[in-house]
Amino acid sequence: MTTNQQSQAAIALTDTIRLELPATYKYLNILGNCLSSMVESVDGLGEPKITSYNVQLAVHEACTNIIQHAYTHNPENERISISLALYQNPRRLQIDLLDSGQPFDITSVKEPDLLAGQIHGYGLFLIKNLMDEVDYTRLPEGNHWRLVKNL
Amino acid sequence: MTTNQQSQAAIALTDTIRLELPATYKYLNILGNCLSSMVESVDGLGEPKITSYNVQLAVHEACTNIIQHAYTHNPENERISISLALYQNPRRLQIDLLDSGQPFDITSVKEPDLLAGQIHGYGLFLIKNLMDEVDYTRLPEGNHWRLVKNL
Amino acid sequence: MDIMIKEYAIRYIAICLHGRVDASTISPLRAQVDQLLNEGVHFFVLDLSEVTFLDSTGLALLIYLLKRSQQVGGDVKMVFPIDEATRRLLQLTRFDRVFEVVESVDLALSSF
Amino acid sequence: MDIMIKEYAIRYIAICLHGRVDASTISPLRAQVDQLLNEGVHFFVLDLSEVTFLDSTGLALLIYLLKRSQQVGGDVKMVFPIDEATRRLLQLTRFDRVFEVVESVDLALSSF
Numbered sequence: 001m002t003t004n005q006q007s008q009a010a011i012a013l014t015d016t017i018r019l020e021l022p023a024t025y026k027y028l029n030i031l032g033n034c035l036s037s038m039v040e041s042v043d044g045l046g047e048p049k050i051t052s053y054n055v056q057l058a059v060h061e062a063c064t065n066i067i068q069h070a071y072t073h074n075p076e077n078e079r080i081s082i083s084l085a086l087y088q089n090p091r092r093l094q095i096d097l098l099d100s101g102q103p104f105d106i107t108s109v110k111e112p113d114l115l116a117g118q119i120h121g122y123g124l125f126l127i128k129n130l131m132d133e134v135d136y137t138r139l140p141e142g143n144h145w146r147l148v149k150n151l
Numbered sequence: 152m153t154t155n156q157q158s159q160a161a162i163a164l165t166d167t168i169r170l171e172l173p174a175t176y177k178y179l180n181i182l183g184n185c186l187s188s189m190v191e192s193v194d195g196l197g198e199p200k201i202t203s204y205n206v207q208l209a210v211h212e213a214c215t216n217i218i219q220h221a222y223t224h225n226p227e228n229e230r231i232s233i234s235l236a237l238y239q240n241p242r243r244l245q246i247d248l249l250d251s252g253q254p255f256d257i258t259s260v261k262e263p264d265l266l267a268g269q270i271h272g273y274g275l276f277l278i279k280n281l282m283d284e285v286d287y288t289r290l291p292e293g294n295h296w297r298l299v300k301n302l
Numbered sequence: 303m304d305i306m307i308k309e310y311a312i313r314y315i316a317i318c319l320h321g322r323v324d325a326s327t328i329s330p331l332r333a334q335v336d337q338l339l340n341e342g343v344h345f346f347v348l349d350l351s352e353v354t355f356l357d358s359t360g361l362a363l364l365i366y367l368l369k370r371s372q373q374v375g376g377d378v379k380m381v382f383p384i385d386e387a388t389r390r391l392l393q394l395t396r397f398d399r400v401f402e403v404v405e406s407v408d409l410a411l412s413s414f
Numbered sequence: 415m416d417i418m419i420k421e422y423a424i425r426y427i428a429i430c431l432h433g434r435v436d437a438s439t440i441s442p443l444r445a446q447v448d449q450l451l452n453e454g455v456h457f458f459v460l461d462l463s464e465v466t467f468l469d470s471t472g473l474a475l476l477i478y479l480l481k482r483s484q485q486v487g488g489d490v491k492m493v494f495p496i497d498e499a500t501r502r503l504l505q506l507t508r509f510d511r512v513f514e515v516v517e518s519v520d521l522a523l524s525s526f
């Protein structure tokens with residue numbers, strides 16, 4: 001390794017995990033375990049347990065939304081592709097989710113009125129509040145969600 | 152679902168997880184967690200903890216062998232593709248591992264003499280003794296290991 | 303002199319949850335909550351002290367219980383989780399404002 | 415009358431391991447073992463009671479310690495793990511035959 005760029009490429013390649021799961025609740029805890037192992041492998045985090053919990057919860061919400069809203073019929077025959085990548089400078093964890101379900105209509109969403117006690121609408125609220133970056137892109141092959149947490 | 156075959160296909164699809172990891176020790180515990188979640192999700196196992204441990208250990212040995220022997224140079228830039236699948240009738244867990252490293256020469260292996268206290272050769276011994284089926288196939292794209300545990 | 307003594311009883315139920323309360327585990331809790339509401343119970347204490355993970359599905363069920371109880375003149379009090387990350391989640395979503403938070407189930411019952 | 419009293423000390427070392435002993439965690443243990451061997455220590459007790467996972471890399475290091483100790487007239491005794499799956503692994507690999515198994519570190523030291 002001679003330049004900074006080379007070493008960054010090596011890190012990106014080394015610290016990427018890909019996971020492909022059935023779109024069911026059953027295996028979401030596996031994803032949670034992967035995320036917590038990844039977060040807790042990072043040295044010098046201020047609050048590793050809290051960070052790990054928050055990342056797990058945000059990604060869990062993104063996946064339950066895919067199961068409930070993108071795959072409205074037979075989610076159990078559908079799948080979610082996930083990539084977890086740890087980057088340096090600045091240090092961050094990037095989670096990419098791909099599904100082949102229905103597109104997401106961002107205009108369908110409004111901020112929940114928390115003090116009124118909502119029954120719906122906590123999912124996206126949590127994702128946005130627990131992560132530092134949340135992007136949605138509709139691709140020809142499906143939906144792409146990107147969640148980033150600065151570490 | 153009208154026929155047995157259809158329902159088996161659905162099960163196979165539903166209970167398959169794919170994972171792709173850097174060929175480093177660092178993330179092997181993630182794979183272990185996935186395996187234990189999968190084994191422990193199965194009802195009515197006689198000794199779930201022991202079965203889970205043994206499957207984890209065998210797959211761990213297969214992966215450390217890939218890291219040490221298949222990827223002899225720069226394993227950290229190489230990857231292991233893993234599929235974990237739970238099948239019914241008969242109930243079993245099948246683990247498929249793919250790497251793009253050097254071929255495995257089965258003639259290079261001899262049974263360890265346990266009472267003499269070996270330094271090498273425990274890996275394949277454990278894999279064979281802890282699993283019910285172990286197959287190796289050289290494919291054009293690399294090496295394929297299949298490990299099966301009856302549940 | 304006529305003396306008439308009447309005895310009343312208000313049914314209150316403590317629901318103690320443990321571990322993960324999320325989309326993958328919610329079904330039995332939802333069924334239990336519906337059954338209690340249909341039986342006419344409307345005073346509840348939610349004991350979340352041992353809860354270690356709570357998702358939007360879990361949050362929604364807690365709010366559902368609150369709304370249905372309040373519709374019939376009841377109320378739901380909440381014992382906060384011990385787990386710090388789960389506590390913060392309940393603060394972020396303002397559940398500490400929407401529910402009356404109490405120290406313990408015993409204190410909650412004596413304050414209805 | 416001349417009386418001469420000599421005192422001898424044999425150095426024995428107890429190595430107490432905890433948790434996972436595998437390819438991903440072995441390096442510091444390997445370094446420690448080599449340092450002790452190079453210092454001339456050759457009586458060891460391996461306390462595996464708290465070990466919860468052991469792989470072939472871990473097994474190999476235990477055997478390496480045994481061989482090197484025995485080469486210089488020493489010995490290694492072993493306290494078995496509490497974890498049942500790890501116990502069975504040590505039986506499968508015949509470590510209960512290759513090592514002298516003792517109940518505890520204290521018993522091991524008094525029996526050298």
Ligand SMILES: Nc1ncnc2c1ncn2[C@@H]1O[C@H](COP(=O)(O)OP(=O)(O)O)[C@@H](O)[C@H]1O
Pocket residue numbers: 062065066068069070102103104105108109119120121122123124125358
């Ligand atoms: N992955 C998704 N695909 C399609 N629509 C979605 C997705 N996620 C959320 N939505 C839409 O946004 C709305 C708000 O989602 P959310 O905040 O998670 O609350 P809830 O799931 O409780 O409705 C959903 O009701 C749904 O219409």
Ligand SMILES: Nc1ncnc2c1ncn2[C@@H]1O[C@H](COP(=O)(O)OP(=O)(O)O)[C@@H](O)[C@H]1O
Pocket residue numbers: 213216217219220221253254255256259260270271272273274275276470
């Ligand atoms: N995945 C693999 N690819 C190539 N060679 C392998 C692989 N696994 C094992 N081998 C060969 O088989 C031998 C025995 O392996 P093993 O029983 O795991 O013991 P050890 O790894 O301690 O040598 C190795 O030394 C190596 O030569």
